[in-house]
C-alpha cells in the first residue's frame with residue numbers, strides 16, 4: 346500500500362507529538378503497570394451469540410445538505426462491453442499447499458490474532474492501540490480506524506466470530522461522534538470507506554454497505570467546491586455553508602486517489618453522483634498530464650484551485666504515490682471500459698523509467714543483484730533535471746504497480762521492471778542489521794539502469810556512508826513503522842510469476858519484522874533499523890499493520906486462489922474490491 350499522506354499527515358494533522366521515547370526504567374515501569382492493568386477488568390467487548398448486525402444511522406444525514414456547486418448533469422458509470430485485460434495471476438493449476446507454507450501462514454495469523462486481541466482488550470473502538478503502553482489513541486476522527494481497517498483481514502483469516510463482533514460495532518459508528526471539526530478526506534476514504542466496502546464485498550452483509558454509503562454521503566460533500574475538485578480537509582461547517590474551495594498546495598495523491606473507493610461505491614449503490622465526483626478528478630488528470638515541468642508526470646503538490654502545476658519535484662513516493670497506483674487499478678475496476686487510465690499509466694511510466702529509476706552501484710560479488718529503486722527528480726527552470734537516488738519505504742509499492750500494469754496491458758518489460766523493484770526493496774531489508782529497511786535512505790547509483798556498473802571506490806568514498814552496507818549513502822530516516830509496501834510488491838510478484846523463492850524472501854522479512862518490532866501486546870514502530878541488538882520501540886501501531894502488512898504476509902503464504910488478483914483489485918490500504926465479471 347502506498348500513501349503520500351502518511352508523511353504529509355505528520356505536519357498536516359495533530360499526530361506529530363505522539364512519539365515518545367522510554368528510558369529503560371520508564372519501560373520497565375510501563376510493563377509493570379501493563380501487567381497490573383491486564384489483571385483488572387477493562388472494557389472488553391462481549392461476543393455476539395449469533396450473526397446479527399444492525400445498521401444504526403448517524404446523528405446527522407448529509408444528504409439533507411444541498412450542493413452549493415451542483416453539477417448540471419452527472420457523469421455516469423461507463424457501460425458497454427468490457428475490454429479484455431490480461432490475466433494477472435500465474436497458472437497455479439499444479440499448486441500444492443505444503444507443510445512449510447502452511448506453518449508460515451499460521452505464524453502470520455498468530456501475529457495478527459495477538460495484535461487484534463490486544464486492540465480489543467485495551468483500545469476497543471479507539472483509532473489505534475499504543476502497542477507498548479496499551480493506551481488507545483485518537484488519530485483519525487475517533488471512528489475506530491483500526492477496527493474498520495481490520496474487518497476484511499478478519500474475514501480473510503477465517504476469524505469469523507471476531508469479524509461479526511467487529512462488523513456489529515462498525516455499523517453502529519456515528520460520524521457525528523467526533524471532536525474534530527474536519528476530516529482528512531484521503532485517509533478516511535482509503536481506510537474507513539475502503540474498509541467498509543471490502544468487508545461488504547467479502548461478506549455480503551447489507552448493513553456494512555449502508556454504513557459505507559452513509560460515510561460516502563458525508564465525504565462526497567468535499568467535492569462541493571466551485572471547480573468540483575476537493576480540498577485536503579472536509580470541514581463540516583464549511584461544507585454545510587457552501588464555503589469549500591480546492592487546495593492551492595495539496596499533495597497530488599490526496600484528491601487523485603479516491604477513485605477506486607468512490608467507483609466501487611457507485612457500482613454497489615447505483616448512485617452515479619459518487620462516480621461523477623471522481624470522474625472530474627480524472628478529467629483534470631488527463632488535461633494536466635502533459636502540462637507539468639516533467640510532461641507525463643504530475644508533481645508532488647498541485648494547486649487544484651487554479652489547476653497550477655508549478656511545483657518542480659516529482660516522485661512515486663510520499664505525496665504522489667497512490668495517484669499513480671490507482672491508474673492501472675481503475676482500468677481493472679471499470680473492466681477496461683475507460684481507456685484513459687491505461688493511456689495515462691503508460692505515458693507516466695515511460696517518464697518514470699527514463700528519469701526516476703536507479704540501479705545501485707554494488708561491490709564485486711554483489712553485482713548479480715539485478716535490482717532497482719524508485720527515486721525522485723527535480724526539474725530546474727532551465728529544464729535541467731536533477732535525479733535524486735533516494736529510496737523510500739512508501740515507494741516500494743512500485744514493484745507491484747509495474748508488474749500488475751505489465752500483465753493487464755500485456756507489457757512483459759514492465760513485469761520485469763516490477764520484479765527488479767520488488768527485489769530492490771527486499772535486498773534493502775536484508776542490508777541492515779535488523780533485517781528491516783529504513784523509511785528513507787540514499788543509494789549510490791549507477792549511471793544507467795540497464796546494466797551493472799563496476800565498483801568505484803572513489804565514488805563510494807565520496808558519496809557512500811561507511812557505517813552502512815556498501816551501496817548506501819545514508820539512512821536519512823532510519824525508522825521502520827510497520828509499513829506494508831515491500832511485502833505488498835513481493836505478494837503481487839509471487840501471484841504473477843509463481844516463483845516460490847519469493848516466499849522465502851517474504852518469510853525472512855516477516856521474521857525480521859517480528860524480531861525487531863514485537864512487544865508484549867502487539868508490534869510497534871521502531872526508531873532505528875541500523876542498530877545491532879535491541880530496538881527502540883516508538884509505541885505506535887498504525888491501522889495499516891492489521892489492514893495491510895499482515896494481510897499481505899498472510900496472502901503470500903495462502904493458496905493463490907484466496908483473493909485472486911483476477912477476481913479482486915486492492916485499494917491503497919489493501920482492501921479488496923470485487924472486479925466486474
Ligand SMILES: *[C@@H]1O[C@H](CO)[C@@H](O)[C@H](O)[C@H]1NC(C)=O
Pocket residue numbers: 470471487488489517518519522
Ligand atoms: C463515541 O466514540 C467513542 C470512541 O471514540 C466511543 O467510546 C463511544 O461509545 C461513542 N459514542 C457513541 C454515542 O457512539
Ligand SMILES: *[C@@H]1O[C@H](CO)[C@@H](O)[C@H](O)[C@H]1NC(C)=O
Pocket residue numbers: 631632634635692
Ligand atoms: C501526452 O503526450 C504524449 C506524448 O506526446 C501523448 O502520447 C499523450 O497522448 C499525451 N497525453 C495526454 C493526456 O494528452
